[in-house]
Amino acid sequence: MKIAVVAANGREGQLVVKEAVERGHDVTAVVRGENKSVATNVVVKDALDLIAADLAGFDVVVDAVGAWTEETLPAIPNTAKHLADVLAGTDVRLIVVGGAGSLFVNAEHTMALEDTPDFPDAYKPVSAAHGLALKSLRESNGVKWTYISPAADFQADGERVGSYETAGEEFTVNAAGESYISYADYAIAVVDEAEQAAHVSERFSVYAK
Structure with missing residues (x-):
């Protein structure tokens, strides 16, 4: 399988590349500077400058763009929308590394985790950026997206x-009442989804057992 990882130099991106390479996939790192991942195939280009020709021939594109500062946060929704637009009408699947704040805390799906009183104010801008990315995917047409x-x-x-549990759109905790997962185990889930295509045009969530 041919997989492109956008923002492969990021902490999650590097782990997704490593997981996919170790499984024998043909992985290309898309980076803005010197490649820090274990991928041997490299495209040096800003994510927002990618065009259809850059991503043709891949089975899956993973959007691992992350950001934390006010200046950089727009990169999260902007990249998701741009990649969805570029891949629209193709068979290339798009998997987006998402956030937890938009998970619902009630069965009616009227309240998200980020809307609860205990949600930290410091995380609200990041959560909002990831939420916009999910919204743009849901509003897209002709792209085979998955948001994790x-x-x-x-x-x-x-x-x-080396293991994880899956859930749907609702915030879920494990048997110990915890909602936790490592970047490394999340990377396993990303590559599993790349291989299995089990949640096309869906958002799902993952957490540690």
Whole structure:
């Protein structure tokens, strides 16, 4: 399988590349500067400058763009929308590394985690940016997208356990009442979805057992 990982130099992007390479996939890192991932195929280009010819021939494109500052946060929704537009009308699937804040906390899907009183104010801008990315995917036409929400406690340096649980649109905790997953185990879920195409045109969530 041919997989392109956009923002492959990021912490999640590097782990997705590593997971896919170790499974024997043909992986291309899309980066803006020197490649820091284990991919040997590299495209040096800003995500928003990618055109259809750059992504032709891939089976899956993974959008691993992340941002935290006010200046950079627009990159999250802008990249998701741009890639959806570029891939519209093709068979190339788009998998987007998402956020947890937009997961629903009630069965009616009228309240999201980010709307609850205990949701940290510091995370609200990032959550809103990821929410806009999801909204743009839902409003897109002709693209085979998948949006994967991590658990609320998404740990960059967490241990790779090698397993995870899946849930749908609703915020879900494990048997210990925790919503946690490491970046490494999340990367497993991304590559599993690339291989299985189990949630095309859907958002689902993942968390540690």
